[in-house]
Structures are given as structure tokens and as C-alpha cells.
Amino acid sequence: MRRMKTAAFAATVVGALTLAACSSGGSSDNASEEPDTSGGTAANELTFMFRGGDYDKLAYETAIEAFEAETGAKVKMIITDADQYATKLQAAIAGNKVPDVFYIEPGKMMGYVYAGVLADLTDYVDQATIDNIWDFGTDAYRFNTETGARGQDGDPLYGLPKDVGPFGFGYNTVLFEKLGLEAPPADEPLTFDEFVDLAKQLTVDMDGDGELDHWGTGLNVTWNSQAFIWGAGADWISEDQKTVTVDTPEFADALQWFADLGLVEGVTPSAEQAQTLDTYQRWMAGEIGFFPVAPWDIATYNEKAASDPENFGYDVIPYPVANEGDDWSTWLGSLGIAVSENSANKELAAQLATYLSTDLEAQKILAENKVQIPNLIDYATGEWIETDAPAAGWPANTKIFLEIAEEKGRPLPGIWTYTPEWYDNFWIGIENVVDNGSQTAADFLAAKQPEMQMLLDQSWVSADQAKAQG
Amino acid sequence: MATTAPPAAPTTTSWSKEDAKAxxxxxxxxxxxxxxxxxxxxxxxxxxxxxxxxxxxxxxxxxSMTNWNGLGNMTFVGFDNYVRLVQDPYFWKALWNTVFYMIGIPIGLAISLALALALSRKIRGRTFFRTVYYIPVISSLAAVAILWQWAYNGDFGLVNQALALVGIEGPNWLMDPTWSKPALIIMAVWKGLGYSTLLYLAAVQAVPRSLYEAAALDGASGWKRFTKITWPMVQPVTFFLVVTNIIGGSMIFTEINIMTPTGGPSWSTASLVWYVWNQAFRNLQMGYATAMALVLGILVLIVTIIQFRINRANDFSID
Missing domain, CATH: 1.20.5 (Single alpha-helices involved in coiled-coils or other helix-helix interfaces)
Known part of the structure; x- marks a missing residue:
């Protein structure tokens, strides 16, 4: 009998070693690299899983230090590579090792709520705190599970913003000066016609060699066309998120106008020259007049402006609109901080999420290092915009970022629906309209709408099924 | 190993029932x-x-037979995902793209064999060339993909600059639906060349010299010696490479996700595994993605079985 036990023990050890070797790809080093993401079990233990750069880590270390001192909690931080975060979080959920506090993308929230992964924070965060965060920062994490509605004030809150990211627009100040052009206004948007007119003046052959040296603009349709489409009064989806609305005349006109910037007006680099990386590099080299400017670009743009002041300088302006008097808007991104529904310390975890989102010192670190604009309205519109932002080197018209955060920002289409597949589908074949002009915008959109509508309908069916399954 | 000693061997005459039982x-x-x-x-x-x-x-x-988002509970739906898959034009498009990528396999093997034959000769710098051809194999695929993305840039990319030297105006590789797949094939061939060459080199050097000597005595030309001796003798390596390359090629993902993250112009580069990944993790359709992955696995299995059959039919031995 004793030998049987010995044999069984040997088998267990050999089996365990085999499994361990397989699971770590045969490398003992890798085995220790995968941290345990499980939530804390002791009364004051929490696990926080996130992704980000050095400044995010520094800011959160500061906030967590203060949080630990105030509450006596012990917080384990798990930081992952940005491109692996979503997959790792999903694996942690599938493996029932959900961290207490973690980042969540607003676009994926519905599935997580229906699966019972996210805790409702409504009762844990006081109204004064919520009132001091940009509306979009909290609306992005509100979800009514009964109606499927997103972003409605007063609905349950399933996360707090790590940040709000205004996708602004800018121009090269040095190039404007060089060509003797008046700087575009910071208070009023240019009209499409004014924008094209300026872009034409910026598209010049400076040295007379027959080759263009500067262009008016160079925009990537996937990331930069939204503001122009919205600026013409068109949209991808109806307000109730049930109907794809890309087949309207105003949408077709706006998309055609966007395509014609390169195809007809010739104010962008050619299709060959306009690959994303290339356009960005040309902007950085001082060859492009108008280009997107977002908070996460500021540090890089400042470095470039300091090292190459003869060619590069920048500031922020509103996005152009179709007609004078039209309202301008652009997209506003966000990343959220959520709490696990099954956390053993839900209240403490909610407290940590609130700290990470709103701790003043952490917000100062992130803003000073140009990672994001502050989440706190009173700080952002007071001390920060008055003194801290100029001192840290934010551009002169930084207030436009705050304007976007406050009222001009809109979520990217697809964020409010269960899955974004219908919206992703829009970009398949878009090069036929924008790059080579083999298809008109109207024809493209007429063919696209039914396909996108089918995928949107499917997304709602999936949402209903996820709701029923739990 | 310690065992209990057996009882003393009984004699025929003294063997009792008790002894036998013991x-x-x-x-x-x-x-x-x-x-x-x-x-x-x-x-x-x-x-x-x-x-x-x-x-x-x-x-x-x-x-694969459930409606599952990878997060919550599963609901059994029978063969619904398979029916959907048959009706999904993007599944077929991705499958076609994946099959198209296989064109690179015979091209890569032909170049590898030619290189192996060249490197098996006593030429100057042989070791240097062997090292150079092997470097891409041990390089990170992600890093290589980024480098090739730059090399394929339509405006200032290295590839088009090199083509311009011989008077050819190169296409906008990754932005042109016609050229995006060939661009990825060229990169994949380049990346895998060193490994195939290494295996072929070992196989070529293992061919008995006596066979070539006998063929030379019979007046066989160089081409005859290649087709009648070298090619059949390296056939096991060819078989191995074809099988592993088809399996590996069917899983192509990383380079597509890095070089053409939205599936390329007109979805021309989206492979099946890329589509599976998108459905599973971006669109929360884990059940459907699993069904597609299983179909891909079955297709690869069928192709591999056919290859084994063909290989067995062409098998030979030197007696």
C-alpha cells in the first residue's frame, strides 16, 4: 500500500511538472512573469490591474500611497502591456481571477455588465465627486440594463474615468507665419470653404523645383473624418442607436468633400504619400498645415517644436464646419476604472477607483507630464488652465481641449453599442472613395448602409442574448 | 526496485494447494x-x-455550438454558428486570403532548395551567407513586421526605392488591394527562408556521393542528377516543410495585425485567424469564433491527411 502511495505521489509530481512546463512554454522564467490577478481576499487587500506608461504608474503610485495611508488598505498593482491588456483581462475573467479594480473600455462595457463582472458604483460614489468630473467621463460608464441605453444621466454607473481624451485639431503656427497667413480663430470654427481656401494657400512649392513642399492637410479617414462628418450635420447612427444613418445626402456630401480634399482640391499629399505614418512624419517635419492634436501628442510636439523651431510650432483650433453658424464637435475618448462585482472588498475597491480617478495629486502628475487633461472640473478650469498648464508647456489654446471635454466631445460611433462590428465595417473599401476615387461617396454609402444595418441589428440581438444569459 | 522475495520454488511432488495459493x-x-x-x-x-x-x-x-461572449454563460444553439459561417461573406473572404498566402510555400521551398544547393558547394563566405539567411528566423516577428511596413511604404519605402533603381515604379504595396497579399507573402518567404534552407542543406549533404559518381559515370547531366537523385533524396524534407508550412501558414496573424491592423484595403489581407481573433475579442462572439477556428482546424487536418497519402504513394527506398 505504501508503494502504491509512493507511486501515486511520483505520478502527481511528474504530472504537475509536466503541466507546469507546458503551461509556461517550457521556460521556468516565464512561469513567474504571469502575476496572479485575483482580487484580494483579506479584509484590506485589493488588486489593481491596469495598462499605461511610466507617468501613469508614477501617478497611481502616488494616489495609492495616499489611499493606503488613509484607509490602511494594501493595494497590489499589476501593470500589463497595452496591446495585451484586453486579452489578459478576458482571460482573468474566464479563469475567475478578476482583479478588484481594473481598466475597462467603454465600448466593451455592456458585455461585462450583462456577465455580472462589473459592480454598480452608483451608491459608492457621492454626487459631489461625480459633479466635479466631466459629464462624458461618467456618462461613458452609465448603462441601463433594462433599456440597453448608454450615456444617460441618472442611469447606473459602472465605472469612473481614468481620463477623457479630446481629439482636437491644430495647425502649424510656424508655417502660417512663414507664408504670411493669418492664424485661424480659436473661438469660432472655420467653414469648409474657408478651410479649403487656407489649405490651398498652404499647398505650395517653396523652392520652385516643381515638387510640392507643403500641403494644406493630410488626414487619415479612419480617425480624422468623424469631426467633419458631424460638422456637416451627419452621423453614423440614430440617437436611439438602432438605425445606421450613413445613407443621408448630408453624409454623402461631407464624405465626398473629405475625399475631394485630395482628389479634387489637391491639398493633401497623394495616396502614395498619405499613408498614416508618412502624413504624421510630414506634419512633424513642418510640411503639413492642419493636423489633429490631442493631449497625448503634446509632449512629442513640444519636443519637436523645441528642437526644430524654424519648421514646427503648433496650436489648437476648433474643427471646421460645413456652414457658418454650425456647431462643431469631435470625438472624445475615455478609459474607465471599474470594480469587480465579486470583489471581497467592494466598498474599499470603489473607494480606490474613486481615488485613482479623482485624486488631485495624481491628476496633477498626469497633466503636468502631458498624459491627459485633468478629470476634475474645478482644478482643470481653475488653477490648471490659469497657471499649471501654461507652466507645463501646454499650447496657448488648451482651453479648446476643455471645451471638447465639456460640451463639444462625442463618443466614437460604435462605443454605445454592444459590439462595434457594424461601425468597423464602414471602413472596408473606403479607399475606393478617398484614395483612388473609383467610387463616389453616395454610391459607397448606399451599398454600405444595408450591410452595416444588418450588423447593427445583429449587435442588438447579441446584446439581448447576453442580457438573457447573464 | 525492492520487491517481496517469492517463496522457494516447490518441487512437483511437494507442491501443495497452499503453496500455489501463496x-x-x-x-x-x-x-x-x-x-x-x-x-x-x-x-x-x-x-x-x-x-x-x-x-x-x-x-x-x-x-462552437453555443452563443457565448467569452464572459458570461453559454447557450446551446446547435449548428447555428456553422450555418452563419457558411453564409458569412467575410469568412469566405478571409479563408480565400489565407489560402492565397499558401502560394508563398512552393516559392519559398524552391528558393530555399536553390540556396541550399549553392551553400552546399565550397564557395567563399559560405558560413557568412548561412548566418545571414538565418538571421530573419531568429528575429522577432513583430519587429520584422514593423520594418517591412516601412520598407513597403509607397513613397519612401526601401522596396520601391530599390525598384526605382532599375526603372520600375513600385506599387503602394500595403494600400493597394492587388499588391497587399503579395507583399505579405514576400515578407513571409523572406522570414522563413533560413529555416527551410538549413533543413535542405542538411538533406543535400546527406545524399551519398556514390550516387552522383555513378550517375556521372553513366553520363547523366547536372539537371538529370538533380531531378533523379537530389530531388527524390530530399523529398522527406520537402514533405516535412510543406506540412509544417501549411499548418503555420494557416495560422498567419501577427504580421497582418501589425502591418494592416484593419484587415488591409478592401479587407484584402484579413486572414482567417485574424478574423477569428476579432470576432472573439473585439466583437465578443467567442462561440462563433470557435466554430470558425474548428473549421480551419478540420480543413488543415484534411489537407495534411491528403499530403500523407500522396507522400506514401511516392515513397521509395534505396536497396
Whole structure:
């Protein structure tokens, strides 16, 4: 009998070693690299899983230090590579090792709520705190599970913003000066016609060699066309998120106008020259007049402006609109901080999420290092915009970022629906309209709408099924 | 290994029922111990097989028949995902793209064999060339993909600059639906060349010299010697490379996700695994994605079985 036990023990050890070797790809080093993401079990233990750069880590270390001192909690931080975060979080959920506090993308929230992964924070965060965060920062994490509605004030809150990211627009100040052009206004948007007119003046052959040296603009349709489409009064989806609305005349006109910037007006680099990386590099080299400017670009743009002041300088302006008097808007991104529904310390975890989102010192670190604009309205519109932002080197018209955060920002289409597949589908074949002009915008959109509508309908069916399954 | 000593061998005359019973008991005990040890050693691979093959396979088959977002509960839907897959034009498009990428396999093998033949000769810098051709194999695929993305830039990319030197105006590789797949094939061939060349080199050097000498005495030309001796003798390596390349090629993902993250112009580069990944993790359609992954697995299995059959039919030995 004793030998049987010995044999069984040997088998267990050999089996365990085999499994361990397989699971770590045969490398003992890798085995220790995968941290345990499980939530804390002791009364004051929490696990926080996130992704980000050095400044995010520094800011959160500061906030967590203060949080630990105030509450006596012990917080384990798990930081992952940005491109692996979503997959790792999903694996942690599938493996029932959900961290207490973690980042969540607003676009994926519905599935997580229906699966019972996210805790409702409504009762844990006081109204004064919520009132001091940009509306979009909290609306992005509100979800009514009964109606499927997103972003409605007063609905349950399933996360707090790590940040709000205004996708602004800018121009090269040095190039404007060089060509003797008046700087575009910071208070009023240019009209499409004014924008094209300026872009034409910026598209010049400076040295007379027959080759263009500067262009008016160079925009990537996937990331930069939204503001122009919205600026013409068109949209991808109806307000109730049930109907794809890309087949309207105003949408077709706006998309055609966007395509014609390169195809007809010739104010962008050619299709060959306009690959994303290339356009960005040309902007950085001082060859492009108008280009997107977002908070996460500021540090890089400042470095470039300091090292190459003869060619590069920048500031922020509103996005152009179709007609004078039209309202301008652009997209506003966000990343959220959520709490696990099954956390053993839900209240403490909610407290940590609130700290990470709103701790003043952490917000100062992130803003000073140009990672994001502050989440706190009173700080952002007071001390920060008055003194801290100029001192840290934010551009002169930084207030436009705050304007976007406050009222001009809109979520990217697809964020409010269960899955974004219908919206992703829009970009398949878009090069036929924008790059080579083999298809008109109207024809493209007429063919696209039914396909996108089918995928949107499917997304709602999936949402209903996820709701029923739990 | 310590075992209980068997009872003294009984003589025919003194063998009693009690002795026989005692002997059987001792034997059973000894065998029980041995069986336990045998079971213990067999347990490791069996546990591995059950844990890493049988269970995941069974789970995958079940998951493919469910509506599951990878987060919540599963709902059994029978063959709905398979019906959807047949009607999904993007599945067929991705499958076609994946099959198209296989064009690179014969091209890569032909170049590898040519290189192996060249490197098997005593030429100057042979070791240097062997090293150079192998460097891409050990380089990070992600890093290589980024470098090739730059090289393929339509405006200032290295590839088009090189083509311009010989008067050819190169296409906008990754932005042109006609050229995006060939661009990825060229990169994949370049990346895998060193590995195939290495295996071919070993196979070429293992061909008995006496065969070439005999052929030379019979007046066989260089081409005849290649087609009648070298090619058949390296056939096992060719077979191995074709099988592994088809399996590897069917899983192409990383370079597509880095070089054309939205599936390329007009979805011209989206591979099936890329589509599966998108459906599973971006669109929360884990059940449907699993069904597609299983279909891909079955297709690869069928192709591999056919290859084994063909290989067996062409098998030969030197007697």
C-alpha cells in the first residue's frame, strides 16, 4: 500500500511538472512573469490591474500611497502591456481571477455588465465627486440594463474615468507665419470653404523645383473624418442607436468633400504619400498645415517644436464646419476604472477607483507630464488652465481641449453599442472613395448602409442574448 | 526496485494447494506494485493529453455550438454558428486570403532548395551567407513586421526605392488591394527562408556521393542528377516543410495585425485567424469564433491527411 502511495505521489509530481512546463512554454522564467490577478481576499487587500506608461504608474503610485495611508488598505498593482491588456483581462475573467479594480473600455462595457463582472458604483460614489468630473467621463460608464441605453444621466454607473481624451485639431503656427497667413480663430470654427481656401494657400512649392513642399492637410479617414462628418450635420447612427444613418445626402456630401480634399482640391499629399505614418512624419517635419492634436501628442510636439523651431510650432483650433453658424464637435475618448462585482472588498475597491480617478495629486502628475487633461472640473478650469498648464508647456489654446471635454466631445460611433462590428465595417473599401476615387461617396454609402444595418441589428440581438444569459 | 522475495520454488511432488495459493498471492502483490509504477509513469502523458488535448477539444466543440461572449454563460444553439459561417461573406473572404498566402510555400521551398544547393558547394563566405539567411528566423516577428511596413511604404519605402533603381515604379504595396497579399507573402518567404534552407542543406549533404559518381559515370547531366537523385533524396524534407508550412501558414496573424491592423484595403489581407481573433475579442462572439477556428482546424487536418497519402504513394527506398 505504501508503494502504491509512493507511486501515486511520483505520478502527481511528474504530472504537475509536466503541466507546469507546458503551461509556461517550457521556460521556468516565464512561469513567474504571469502575476496572479485575483482580487484580494483579506479584509484590506485589493488588486489593481491596469495598462499605461511610466507617468501613469508614477501617478497611481502616488494616489495609492495616499489611499493606503488613509484607509490602511494594501493595494497590489499589476501593470500589463497595452496591446495585451484586453486579452489578459478576458482571460482573468474566464479563469475567475478578476482583479478588484481594473481598466475597462467603454465600448466593451455592456458585455461585462450583462456577465455580472462589473459592480454598480452608483451608491459608492457621492454626487459631489461625480459633479466635479466631466459629464462624458461618467456618462461613458452609465448603462441601463433594462433599456440597453448608454450615456444617460441618472442611469447606473459602472465605472469612473481614468481620463477623457479630446481629439482636437491644430495647425502649424510656424508655417502660417512663414507664408504670411493669418492664424485661424480659436473661438469660432472655420467653414469648409474657408478651410479649403487656407489649405490651398498652404499647398505650395517653396523652392520652385516643381515638387510640392507643403500641403494644406493630410488626414487619415479612419480617425480624422468623424469631426467633419458631424460638422456637416451627419452621423453614423440614430440617437436611439438602432438605425445606421450613413445613407443621408448630408453624409454623402461631407464624405465626398473629405475625399475631394485630395482628389479634387489637391491639398493633401497623394495616396502614395498619405499613408498614416508618412502624413504624421510630414506634419512633424513642418510640411503639413492642419493636423489633429490631442493631449497625448503634446509632449512629442513640444519636443519637436523645441528642437526644430524654424519648421514646427503648433496650436489648437476648433474643427471646421460645413456652414457658418454650425456647431462643431469631435470625438472624445475615455478609459474607465471599474470594480469587480465579486470583489471581497467592494466598498474599499470603489473607494480606490474613486481615488485613482479623482485624486488631485495624481491628476496633477498626469497633466503636468502631458498624459491627459485633468478629470476634475474645478482644478482643470481653475488653477490648471490659469497657471499649471501654461507652466507645463501646454499650447496657448488648451482651453479648446476643455471645451471638447465639456460640451463639444462625442463618443466614437460604435462605443454605445454592444459590439462595434457594424461601425468597423464602414471602413472596408473606403479607399475606393478617398484614395483612388473609383467610387463616389453616395454610391459607397448606399451599398454600405444595408450591410452595416444588418450588423447593427445583429449587435442588438447579441446584446439581448447576453442580457438573457447573464 | 525492492520487491517481496517469492517463496522457494516447490518441487512437483511437494507442491501443495497452499503453496500455489501463496505463490499466486506473491505474484499478484509483485505485479500490483509493478502495475502501480507503470500507471504512475503513464499518468503524466495521459494527464497532459486529457488536460491539453481532449478537454480543450471537447470544450471547443461544445463552445462552437453555443452563443457565448467569452464572459458570461453559454447557450446551446446547435449548428447555428456553422450555418452563419457558411453564409458569412467575410469568412469566405478571409479563408480565400489565407489560402492565397499558401502560394508563398512552393516559392519559398524552391528558393530555399536553390540556396541550399549553392551553400552546399565550397564557395567563399559560405558560413557568412548561412548566418545571414538565418538571421530573419531568429528575429522577432513583430519587429520584422514593423520594418517591412516601412520598407513597403509607397513613397519612401526601401522596396520601391530599390525598384526605382532599375526603372520600375513600385506599387503602394500595403494600400493597394492587388499588391497587399503579395507583399505579405514576400515578407513571409523572406522570414522563413533560413529555416527551410538549413533543413535542405542538411538533406543535400546527406545524399551519398556514390550516387552522383555513378550517375556521372553513366553520363547523366547536372539537371538529370538533380531531378533523379537530389530531388527524390530530399523529398522527406520537402514533405516535412510543406506540412509544417501549411499548418503555420494557416495560422498567419501577427504580421497582418501589425502591418494592416484593419484587415488591409478592401479587407484584402484579413486572414482567417485574424478574423477569428476579432470576432472573439473585439466583437465578443467567442462561440462563433470557435466554430470558425474548428473549421480551419478540420480543413488543415484534411489537407495534411491528403499530403500523407500522396507522400506514401511516392515513397521509395534505396536497396
Amino acid at each position: 505463490a499466486r498471492k506473491a505474484n499478484r502483490k509483485r505485479h500490483r506494485n509493478e502495475n502501480a509504477w507503470a500507471a504512475a509513469f503513464m499518468a503524466a502523458p495521459v494527464i497532459g493529453w486529457v488536460a491539453f488535448l481532449l478537454f480543450p477539444m471537447g470544450f471547443s466543440i461544445y463552445a
